[in-house]
Amino acid sequence: MVYELYYWPGIQGRAEFVRLALEAAAAAYVDVALRPEEDGGGVPALQRWLEDADLERPPFAPPFLKAGRELIGQTANILLFLGDRLELAPRDAAGKRWAHQLQLTIADFIVEIHDTHHPLGGGLYYEEQKAEARRRSKEFRVNRLPRFLGYFERVLKSNPAGGRWMVGARVSYVDLSTAQIVAGLRYAFPSASRTALRRCPRLRALHDEVFARPRIRRYVASGRRLAFNNDDIFRRYPELDG
Amino acid sequence: MVYELYYWPGIQGRAEFVRLALEAAAAAYVDVALRPEEDGGGVPALQRWLEDADLERPPFAPPFLKAGRELIGQTANILLFLGDRLELAPRDAAGKRWAHQLQLTIADFIVEIHDTHHPLGGGLYYEEQKAEARRRSKEFRVNRLPRFLGYFERVLKSNPAGGRWMVGARVSYVDLSTAQIVAGLRYAFPSASRTALRRCPRLRALHDEVFARPRIRRYVASGRRLAFNNDDIFRRYPELDG
Numbered sequence: 001m002v003y004e005l006y007y008w009p010g011i012q013g014r015a016e017f018v019r020l021a022l023e024a025a026a027a028a029y030v031d032v033a034l035r036p037e038e039d040g041g042g043v044p045a046l047q048r049w050l051e052d053a054d055l056e057r058p059p060f061a062p063p064f065l066k067a068g069r070e071l072i073g074q075t076a077n078i079l080l081f082l083g084d085r086l087e088l089a090p091r092d093a094a095g096k097r098w099a100h101q102l103q104l105t106i107a108d109f110i111v112e113i114h115d116t117h118h119p120l121g122g123g124l125y126y127e128e129q130k131a132e133a134r135r136r137s138k139e140f141r142v143n144r145l146p147r148f149l150g151y152f153e154r155v156l157k158s159n160p161a162g163g164r165w166m167v168g169a170r171v172s173y174v175d176l177s178t179a180q181i182v183a184g185l186r187y188a189f190p191s192a193s194r195t196a197l198r199r200c201p202r203l204r205a206l207h208d209e210v211f212a213r214p215r216i217r218r219y220v221a222s223g224r225r226l227a228f229n230n231d232d233i234f235r236r237y238p239e240l241d242g
Numbered sequence: 243m244v245y246e247l248y249y250w251p252g253i254q255g256r257a258e259f260v261r262l263a264l265e266a267a268a269a270a271y272v273d274v275a276l277r278p279e280e281d282g283g284g285v286p287a288l289q290r291w292l293e294d295a296d297l298e299r300p301p302f303a304p305p306f307l308k309a310g311r312e313l314i315g316q317t318a319n320i321l322l323f324l325g326d327r328l329e330l331a332p333r334d335a336a337g338k339r340w341a342h343q344l345q346l347t348i349a350d351f352i353v354e355i356h357d358t359h360h361p362l363g364g365g366l367y368y369e370e371q372k373a374e375a376r377r378r379s380k381e382f383r384v385n386r387l388p389r390f391l392g393y394f395e396r397v398l399k400s401n402p403a404g405g406r407w408m409v410g411a412r413v414s415y416v417d418l419s420t421a422q423i424v425a426g427l428r429y430a431f432p433s434a435s436r437t438a439l440r441r442c443p444r445l446r447a448l449h450d451e452v453f454a455r456p457r458i459r460r461y462v463a464s465g466r467r468l469a470f471n472n473d474d475i476f477r478r479y480p481e482l483d484g
Contacts, residue, residue: 056400057340060347060393070336074346077339094312097319098299104316105302111353112363119361120374121354121381132362132374139363151302158298 003029003082004066006046011232012184012225014075014110015063020176020210021079023219025086031224033062076103079173088173099167102155102174106181109148113181113188114233116140116240126237137240141192145185149196149203152178156202163202164209171210178203179210184234191241245271245324246308248288253474254426254467256317256352257305262418262452263321265461267328273466275304318345321415330415341409344397344416348423351390355423355430356475358382358482368479379482383434387427391438391445394420398444405444406451413452420445421452426476431483 003022007015015031022029035041046062049055049071059073065081072078080100083089089099119136120129152166161169166178182203185193197204210216219225228234245264249257257273264271277283288304291297291313301315307323314320322342325331331341361378362371394408403411408420424445427435439446452458461467470476 053396054400056402057343058393058396058400059343060350060390070339072339072343074343077343077346080342081339097312097314097323100322101299101301101314101316101319104319108302108353111350115357115361115363119357119363120378121357121361121386123381123385124377135366136362139365143365144363148302151300154295154300158296158300160298 001028001068003027005029005031005063006033006049006066007031007063008046009033009042010226011229013063013233016180016225017075017106017173017177018063018065018078018082019219019225020180020216021082021086021088021173024171024173024176024213024215025082025088026215027082027086076100076107079103079177083173086173088171088176090168090172095168099172099174102152102166103177105148105151106174106177109181110233112140112144112148113184116188117235117237126235130239133237133240138242141189141196141242145189145192146196146199149200152181153200153203156206164206166206171213175206175210176216179207182207183211184228187228188234188236189241190236243270243310245269247271247273247305248275248291248308249273249305250288251275251284252468253471255305255475258422258467259317259348259415259419260305260307260320260324261461261467262422262458263324263328263330263415266413266415266418266455266457267324267330268457269324269328318342318349321345321419325415328415330413330418332410332414337410341414341416344394344408345419347390347393348416348419351386351423352475354382354386354390355426358430359477359479368477372481375479375482380484383431383438383484387431387434388438388441391442394423395442395445398448406448408448413455417448417452418458421449424449425453426470429470430476430478432478433483 005015005018007013032045033041033043037044057071059071063075064071064073065078072081083099089096116137117126117133119132126133155166156163165171166174230236247257247260249255274287275283275285279286299313301313305317306313306315307320314323325341331338358379359368359375361374397408398405407413408416472478
C-alpha cells in the first residue's frame with residue numbers, strides 16, 4: 001500500500017514527525033500537497049478533504065494520512081497507527097501505550113515551542129506580538145525547556161534496555177520525534193538549547209544516532225526534507241533566544 | 243481491579259475527563275490525591291510518583307492512572323486504554339482510532355481554552371498577564387471557539403449512525419469529554435459560548451443527554467464532582483468573555 005500524507009507545503013511542521021517514521025521504515029508514500037497543483041497537489045489537495053461536507057470522519061487540521069480507505073488525523077494518532085505497521089513501536093500493548101504517552105508529551109512540548117513566537121494565538125502575525133513573545137520565551141527558556149529536556153533525558157536513563165533508545169531496545173517512532181525536537185530546538189534557540197542540552201548527554205547521542213541512520217541520512221541528503229524556516233513551528237528569532 | 247487515579251486536588255482539570263469515563267461505566271476507582279494526607283492522599287501521593295527516580299516509565303505530569311502494575315499518563319492515552327476496558331469505545335480498530343483522533347482534537351482545544359487566561363505561560367499569575375489574556379481571549383472567542391464547536395457539530399452531523407453520539411451508535415468517552423467541554427465553556431464564557439452554541443443544536447443535545455445519564459447524575463449529585471473554579475482550566479473572568 002502507498003500511504004498518502006497531507007500537510008501544508010513549505011514547512012516541516014507536524015508532518016515531519018510522520019515523514020521521519022515513513023522514511024526510517026522505507027515505506028512507500030506520497031507527500032501529496034508537495035506535488036504541483038496541476039498534478040493534484042498543493043493546498044487544494046488539502047482543502048478538498050478539509051471542506052468535503054460528505055466526509056464521515058473529517059480531520060480538524062493537517063497532517064492527515066490516507067491509508068487505504070481510512071483517513072487518519074492527529075500526528076500522535078498517525079504515529080500510533082504507523083508504529084505498529086512499520087515496526088517502529090514495541091510489540092506489547094503496555095509498551096505501545098508507553099511509546100504513545102511519550103509521543104503525546106512531545107506533542108505538548110511542540111505546542112509550547114510554537115507558542116513562544118505566538119503567545120497571543122495564530123490569528124496575529126509574530127510582528128504583532130513580539131513583546132509578548134519575548135516574555136513567553138523567557139519563561140520557556142528558564143523553566144519549560146529544561147523541564148521537558150530533563151524529563152526526556154530521565155526517560156532514556158530509566159530505560160531498562162539501556163539508555164540508547166526511549167522505549168525498549170530498538171529504535172521507535174518516539175526516538176525519531178525526539179531527535180527532530182533536538183534538531184528543531186538547535187535551529188530555533190541555538191544558545192538556550194546548547195545550555196539546556198549540556199545536562200542531556202543521552203539526548204545529544206540519540207539525536208546523532210537517528211540522523212546517522214542510513215535511511216534518514218539519505219532522506220536529508222535527497223533534498224526532500226524541507227529546511228527549517230521562520231514560517232514553521234521552530235523559528236529562529238534571535239531576540240527570543242535570550 | 244480497582245483503578246487508582248492521580249490528579250491535583252481542588253480542581254477538575256484534565257482528570258475530569260477520566261473521571262467521567264470511570265463514573266459512566268461504574269468502574270471501581272480511588273481518586274488517590276483527594277484522600278486525606280494521613281491516609282496516603284493529597285499532593286504527596288502525586289509527588290511520590292513524579293519524583294521516584296527508580297520508576298522505569300515516569301509520567302511527565304498528572305493525571306495518571308494506575309491499572310494493576312501499569313502507570314498510564316496523558317489524558318487521551320488513559321481514555322484510549324479505558325475506552326476499551328470499560329466498553330466506552332467502538333470495537334473495531336478504525337473506530338477506536340477515530341474516537342482517539344477526536345479526543346486529541348479535544349485535547350488541543352483544552353490547551354487553547356487554558357491559554358486564554360495564561361497566554362504567557364503557567365509560570366506567571368493571571369494577574370500578571372491580564373492585558374495579554376484579553377487579547378488572546380478575543381482571538382479565541384472570534385475565531386477558535388466557533389471553529390472548534392463548528393467542527394464537533396459537523397462530526398455529530400456526519401455520524402452515519404445518527405447525530406446523537408460522536409462516534410458510532412453508542413455513547414463513548416468522546417461524548418463524555420465533549421459534554422464536559424460544553425459545560426466548562428458555559429461556566430467560563432457564558433456569553434460567548436451561548437452565542438457560539440446557537441449554531442450547534444446537536445452539541446447542546448449531547449451535553450444534556452450525557453448529564454442526564456443516571457450514573458453521571460448520581461456522580462454530580464454525590465458532591466464528589468468538584469465545582470468549576472478559577473484555579474482550573476475553565477475560569478470565569480468576565481473581562482475575557484467580551
